[in-house]
Amino acid sequence: MTTTIIKDFCKGCGFCIANCPKKVYDLSNEMNKKGYRLPRPVRIEDCTECGLCDMYCPDFAILLEKTKKKEKSKEKEGR
Amino acid sequence: MSSGVKPGRYFVQGDEAIAEGALAAGCRFFAGYPITPSSETSEAMARRLPEVGGVCLQMEDELASIHCIGAAAVAGMKAMTISSGPGISLKLEGLGWGIKNEIPYVVVDVQRAGPSNGVATRVAQGDLYTVRYGSAGGNASLIALSPKSTQEAFDLTIECFNLAEIFRCPVFLLTDETVGHTRELLVIPEESELKIVKRFKPTVPPEKFSMYPLETPEVIRHPFPSIGEGYGICVSPYTHNSKGYASTAQDVQEKMAKRLVYKVTAHLDMLTRVENQMMADAEYAVVAYGGDARPALAAVEMARAQGLKVGFFRPVIVWPFPDGEVLKVAEKVKKILVCELNIDGQLVREVERASKGKAEVYHFGSGGVEPHLPSQIFNELRRLFK
Amino acid sequence: MSTVGDTLNLIHPLVAKYLRRERMPHMACPGCGIGQVVHATLMAVDELGLTPQDTVWVQGVGCSSRITYSTWVGDNVDAHHGRMFAVATGLKMSRPDMNFICFTGDGDCGAIGGNHFIHACRRNLDVTAILFNNGIYGMTGGQVAPTSPLGAVTTTTPYGNIEDPFDMCKMAVAAGASYVARWRSTDFRQIANSVKKGVQTKGLAFIEVLLQCPTNFGRYVLKTSNPQEVVKWIKQQTVSIKDAEKLSPEEKKGKILYGEFLHQTDRPGIVERYQQLLKQHQKE
Numbered sequence: 001m002t003t004t005i006i007k008d009f010c011k012g013c014g015f016c017i018a019n020c021p022k023k024v025y026d027l028s029n030e031m032n033k034k035g036y037r038l039p040r041p042v043r044i045e046d047c048t049e050c051g052l053c054d055m056y057c058p059d060f061a062i063l064l065e066k067t068k069k070k071e072k073s074k075e076k077e078g079r
Numbered sequence: 080m081s082s083g084v085k086p087g088r089y090f091v092q093g094d095e096a097i098a099e100g101a102l103a104a105g106c107r108f109f110a111g112y113p114i115t116p117s118s119e120t121s122e123a124m125a126r127r128l129p130e131v132g133g134v135c136l137q138m139e140d141e142l143a144s145i146h147c148i149g150a151a152a153v154a155g156m157k158a159m160t161i162s163s164g165p166g167i168s169l170k171l172e173g174l175g176w177g178i179k180n181e182i183p184y185v186v187v188d189v190q191r192a193g194p195s196n197g198v199a200t201r202v203a204q205g206d207l208y209t210v211r212y213g214s215a216g217g218n219a220s221l222i223a224l225s226p227k228s229t230q231e232a233f234d235l236t237i238e239c240f241n242l243a244e245i246f247r248c249p250v251f252l253l254t255d256e257t258v259g260h261t262r263e264l265l266v267i268p269e270e271s272e273l274k275i276v277k278r279f280k281p282t283v284p285p286e287k288f289s290m291y292p293l294e295t296p297e298v299i300r301h302p303f304p305s306i307g308e309g310y311g312i313c314v315s316p317y318t319h320n321s322k323g324y325a326s327t328a329q330d331v332q333e334k335m336a337k338r339l340v341y342k343v344t345a346h347l348d349m350l351t352r353v354e355n356q357m358m359a360d361a362e363y364a365v366v367a368y369g370g371d372a373r374p375a376l377a378a379v380e381m382a383r384a385q386g387l388k389v390g391f392f393r394p395v396i397v398w399p400f401p402d403g404e405v406l407k408v409a410e411k412v413k414k415i416l417v418c419e420l421n422i423d424g425q426l427v428r429e430v431e432r433a434s435k436g437k438a439e440v441y442h443f444g445s446g447g448v449e450p451h452l453p454s455q456i457f458n459e460l461r462r463l464f465k
Numbered sequence: 466m467s468t469v470g471d472t473l474n475l476i477h478p479l480v481a482k483y484l485r486r487e488r489m490p491h492m493a494c495p496g497c498g499i500g501q502v503v504h505a506t507l508m509a510v511d512e513l514g515l516t517p518q519d520t521v522w523v524q525g526v527g528c529s530s531r532i533t534y535s536t537w538v539g540d541n542v543d544a545h546h547g548r549m550f551a552v553a554t555g556l557k558m559s560r561p562d563m564n565f566i567c568f569t570g571d572g573d574c575g576a577i578g579g580n581h582f583i584h585a586c587r588r589n590l591d592v593t594a595i596l597f598n599n600g601i602y603g604m605t606g607g608q609v610a611p612t613s614p615l616g617a618v619t620t621t622t623p624y625g626n627i628e629d630p631f632d633m634c635k636m637a638v639a640a641g642a643s644y645v646a647r648w649r650s651t652d653f654r655q656i657a658n659s660v661k662k663g664v665q666t667k668g669l670a671f672i673e674v675l676l677q678c679p680t681n682f683g684r685y686v687l688k689t690s691n692p693q694e695v696v697k698w699i700k701q702q703t704v705s706i707k708d709a710e711k712l713s714p715e716e717k718k719g720k721i722l723y724g725e726f727l728h729q730t731d732r733p734g735i736v737e738r739y740q741q742l743l744k745q746h747q748k749e
Contacts, residue, residue: 004469004470004475005469005470006470006475006476006477007469007470008490009477009489009490011490011493011494011495011496012495013495013496013679013692014496014692014693015496015692015693018693019651028469030469036495038469040469055501055504055505055508055653056501056651056653057500057501057504058493058496058497058498058499058500058501058503058504059490059491059493059500060477060479060480060484060489060490060500060504061477061490062477063470063475063476063477081749083749108555108558108559110554110555129742129743129746129747130746130747130748130749131747131748131749132743132747132749134558134559134739136554136558138551138554138584139580139581139583139584140580142548142551142581143548143551143554143580143581143584144551146544146545146548146551146552146555147551147552147554147555147558148555149552149555150542150544150551150552150553150554150555150556150559151555151556151558151559153542153555153556154555154556154559154560155559155560156559158555172545173545173548175545176544176545176548306521306540306542306556306560306563307518307519307521307540307560307562307563309518310540311517311538311539311540311541312540312541312542313534313535313540313541313543314541314542314543315534315535315541315543316526316543316544316545316546317543322535323535323541324488324535325531325534325535
């Protein structure tokens with residue numbers, strides 16, 4: 001899974017950090033133009049692609065690109 | 080779309096003539112709330128609109144009606160509502176939405192004795208300033224027409240709808256209980272004789288279209304796209320830019336205010352309609368409008384029969400006020416008697432202002448309930464103009 | 466590689482499809498629940514296949530409306546405070562073929578707009594209304610709302626609110642709406658499903674969402690501006706309809722129920738009845 005934080009949409013509310021079941025996100029030291037401290041996905045390898053961060057974000061600032069499910073379905077076909 | 084009205088001669092009340100005029104103009108949406116002395120129009124619309132495929136709703140209150148018709152106009156309909164003094168007061172904020180977003184629709188005020196609930200079933204003329212200045216915030220130039228008879232109630236209602244489309248704004252038909260409830264002849268002409276202005280639609284694609292032409296404040300016949308036409312329209316109560324996006328910028332507020340005022344004031348030639356009778360050699364003039372007009376005209380005829388050189392002047396389009404025409408009268412005559420059915424003086428103030436001191440202006444006011452009798456006006460004339 | 470990226474080249478798929486790029490990010494405060502509900506609404510719009518050509522967003526005045534107005538890429542009709550339902554009536558009766566998703570707030574719907582709300586439900590007007598209930602007047606700076614809890618300290622109830630809050634879902638049911646539900650802002654899937662059900666149900670769909678206002682409700686009433694804390698507090702006040710069945714009256718006291726209260730598909734509304742009236746009486 002790739003997740004990208006859209007810098008200038010983020011308002012630093014912290015929902016993604018607080019609600020990711022796998023604690024993928026953490027607060028970074030980077031600030032956007034408005035002075036909000038941005039989150040950063042730091043444990044992406046633990047991501048289960050639940051999509052909660054995307055839905056929790058009130059500002060459409062999280063872009064997800066699912067990769068694992070495609071691989072999983074390929075595995076199923078292989079059996 | 081056919082007019083929905085049948086040509087012919089009818090014996091109806093002014094209120095019913097308003098309904099027929101609206102239908103003839105292409106009105107296919109009406110929302111109102113019963114209030115004397117306007118309910119006859121609402122009842123007529125309730126019978127007639129479904130016959131022509133239109134929508135007629137009795138809403139839960141006055142405010143719902145004006146917001147509802149504004150929305151219907153945004154959805155592409157020619158729409159109308161009607162009320163009397165207390166209801167017009169309630170509608171004023173909603174009127175602001177129509178003004179701000181340049182929405183064409185018609186509001187009819189059948190004036191009655193006031194203030195407050197007053198005498199529900201009896202005439203007065205207390206709303207001249209309400210319709211022009213009542214909606215808070217200023218920065219607009221309202222248009223209002225006032226009929227003196229059942230026939231004019233029909234004709235001017237059509238004119239109101241036409242002006243609403245041309246100037247893309249709410250237009251008032253300012254009438255009163257006397258005209259509304261007088262039953263007399265109405266002649267509905269052949270459809271080919273009706274002059275109806277259709278809604279102007281954009282001829283350029285959305286990215287090139289300016290929903291609110293703030294950069295060209297004086298332009299009229301500006302298109303008004305509806306919902307569902309692919310223009311992604313934005314309608315809002317807030318000050319907004321040409322696209323409709325809310326703005327707090329000073330220059331946007333300035334441009335918007337100028338747009339809403341200048342689009343009317345730059346075209347006063349199209350918005351001047353008055354009636355002059357026996358003015359050619361007049362030394363005195365009587366001014367009246369609406370339900371007080373014909374008594375005043377009768378009084379002038381009585382005066383003429385006695386050898387007094389009196390003329391009669393009536394504004395038909397009352398807002399914008401016909402300053403130029405009143406000045407012409409003031410420059411001609413020595414004294415002007417303004418008759419109206421209020422004590423505080425509204426029409427008289429406008430006549431005084433527009434006269435620029437060229438003639439003496441006198442007020443013959445009354446609290447209402449009855450229009451003036453011709454003899455009352457004639458006696459006042461004799462007293463003043465010795 | 467997981468990154469933090471510049472806005473210019475990146476866009477959320479729902480924003481790309483349904484929102485005006487130049488209006489983003491929308492004007493909600495950090496952590497405000499409105500964005501989450503808009504997100505869930507767009508999920509519903511997408512799953513239903515609604516388009517900017519056939520769907521209009523309607524709103525009133527308040528945070529509910531300022532944030533949703535001119536955000537949708539199609540037509541946006543923003544009414545005066547409290548008049549959203551009256552405007553929705555005019556729009557729907559003129560264009561019964563179009564879909565209307567209407568946003569309103571606790572003051573817009575429950576205070577100044579109460580009368581229009583009641584009659585829209587009574588008429589079972591065929592639109593989908595989403596109530597953003599944050600328990601306070603956010604846009605104007607934190608005054609008490611008809612939905613503020615008893616005892617809430619706000620800018621106009623500095624000694625604590627002495628009025629009981631208004632249960633607008635109960636009012637919607639009583640007045641005649643066809644679909645009535647209440648969720649919390651973090652019930653994303655349920656909100657999306659409710660919006661879908663609402664659009665597909667003939668008649669008035671009324672979906673109330675209890676959502677966090679960290680800026681005003683949080684600071685004044687809960688003494689915290691942490692959005693997480695406000696969400697947590699909301700969850701503590703609520704119990705699902707299902708779970709409530711197992712609770713005693715004492716346990717249920719003071720709790721706000723959430724879930725689907727009503728879904729009726731056979732109650733006709735003013736839109737279809739008016740079409741029938743025209744069939745009978747239209748002469749041309």
